[in-house]
Amino acid sequence: MKTLAVVITTPPYSHLTITALTYVEAALEAGINVIGVFFYQDGVMHANEDISIASDEYQAIEHWQRLQQKYQLPLHICITAAEKRGIACDAIDNETINKAFTVSGLGELVELTTKASRLVQF
Amino acid sequence: MTVLNTQIASTELPASGLAIINSKAPFSSTHGKDALDVALIFGAFEQKVSLFFQGDGVYQLCANQDGRLVSIKDYLKTFSAFEFYDIEDIYVCQQSLANRQLAEDFHIDDVQVLSSIDFGTALNRHQHVLRF
Amino acid sequence: MSTLHFVRQSAFASNDFAQCLSVLAHQDSIVLMDDGCYNLKHSLMDSLIKRVDGSVNINVIASHAQARAIEIITAVNPIEMTDVVELTFNHNKVITWQ
Numbered sequence: 409m410k411t412l413a414v415v416i417t418t419p420p421y422s423h424l425t426i427t428a429l430t431y432v433e434a435a436l437e438a439g440i441n442v443i444g445v446f447f448y449q450d451g452v453m454h455a456n457e458d459i460s461i462a463s464d465e466y467q468a469i470e471h472w473q474r475l476q477q478k479y480q481l482p483l484h485i486c487i488t489a490a491e492k493r494g495i496a497c498d499a500i501d502n503e504t505i506n507k508a509f510t511v512s513g514l515g516e517l518v519e520l521t522t523k524a525s526r527l528v529q530f
Numbered sequence: 531m532t533v534l535n536t537q538i539a540s541t542e543l544p545a546s547g548l549a550i551i552n553s554k555a556p557f558s559s560t561h562g563k564d565a566l567d568v569a570l571i572f573g574a575f576e577q578k579v580s581l582f583f584q585g586d587g588v589y590q591l592c593a594n595q596d597g598r599l600v601s602i603k604d605y606l607k608t609f610s611a612f613e614f615y616d617i618e619d620i621y622v623c624q625q626s627l628a629n630r631q632l633a634e635d636f637h638i639d640d641v642q643v644l645s646s647i648d649f650g651t652a653l654n655r656h657q658h659v660l661r662f
Numbered sequence: 663m664s665t666l667h668f669v670r671q672s673a674f675a676s677n678d679f680a681q682c683l684s685v686l687a688h689q690d691s692i693v694l695m696d697d698g699c700y701n702l703k704h705s706l707m708d709s710l711i712k713r714v715d716g717s718v719n720i721n722v723i724a725s726h727a728q729a730r731a732i733e734i735i736t737a738v739n740p741i742e743m744t745d746v747v748e749l750t751f752n753h754n755k756v757i758t759w760q
Contacts, residue, residue, distance in 0.1 A: 415660065448564070448568075449560070449561075449564055488567070489564075513571075514567060514568060514571040515571060515575065517568065517571070518571055518572055518575045518577055521548055521572075521577070521658055522577060524658075526658075527548075527658035527659075527660070529660055529661065
């Protein structure tokens with residue numbers, strides 16, 4: 409079984425994220441089991457509901473959401489990195505976190521790395 | 531430019547664990563600290579993790595640094611705790627040290643200084659690689 | 663043990679590509695993507711092609727080069743993202759230089 413875990417360290421307003429999304433979608437379409445995407449460093453900004461990108465520009469967050477829904481792709485954000493960037497993770501009914509994302513810790517990265525046959529960083 | 535690394539398949543052990551390449555100087559960005567956090571969590575979960583220092587990353591190992599002088603919490607001090615996390619394999623690129631006129635004078639013990647070829651070979655002993 | 667190298671930065675701006683080349687082994691492959699495409703015109707690429715003489719597979723994401731108006735040289739294979747996924751599993755691991 410081809411299993412893939414992906415680490416994203418670039419923010420949603422970076423064009424480098426487009427490459428990551430294209431890659432992950434190509435993998436999913438090829439039938440690869442993408443066991444999870446882990447957002448670390450500036451990558452956690454993807455989960456910030458308050459980010460607004462001009463409508464005629466690439467909507468990275470919407471695309472992650474779409475992949476999550478279509479393929480039940482797990483999207484994990486690192487809680488420490490998120491709190492540092494103003495994404496409050498401890499509130500109940502938190503409205504700053506996009507619902508497509510799961511608040512996790514670095515332990516999740518250990519889990520993904522141990523399970524995946526390939527780990528790719530973007 | 532070095533010659534290409536040539537590997538002999540028959541003598542290879544199966545690759546395992548995570549290699550973390552540190553490529554950034556310690557103080558102006560959080561890359562070094564972010565990489566350290568990943569290394570320590572792998573250690574805490576008893577997963578094999580090795581650290582590689584290359585390019586400006588070698589500055590993270592220099593002796594006599596003091597981040598406090600520039601108001602930075604000195605996370606480099608935590609490097610001395612590696613043995614408690616069973617992080618035993620710490621490699622530094624000899625060429626990167628030479629390019630920066632650095633002596634092999636580190637603030638932690640048991641750092642292995644490797645030629646580019648050996649550095650690449652050591653990387654290859656790992657199943658996964660992250661670079662910060 | 664083969665490694666797939668994703669090169670995402672221009673060597674005119676950073677040392678990432680040089681660092682990648684210093685650990686490159688036979689059987690490895692390179693994929694130039696994003697600003698890594700600019701390396702097609704860097705002297706490091708010329709010397710790499712002469713040095714490896716075909717033993718390292720060098721690729722570029724065609725649309726990434728085309729978008730930047732960079733001509734793809736014959737020693738380098740133009741590929742698509744689906745090929746990148748396939749290469750990921752044809753090699754033992756991936757290192758991203760960014």
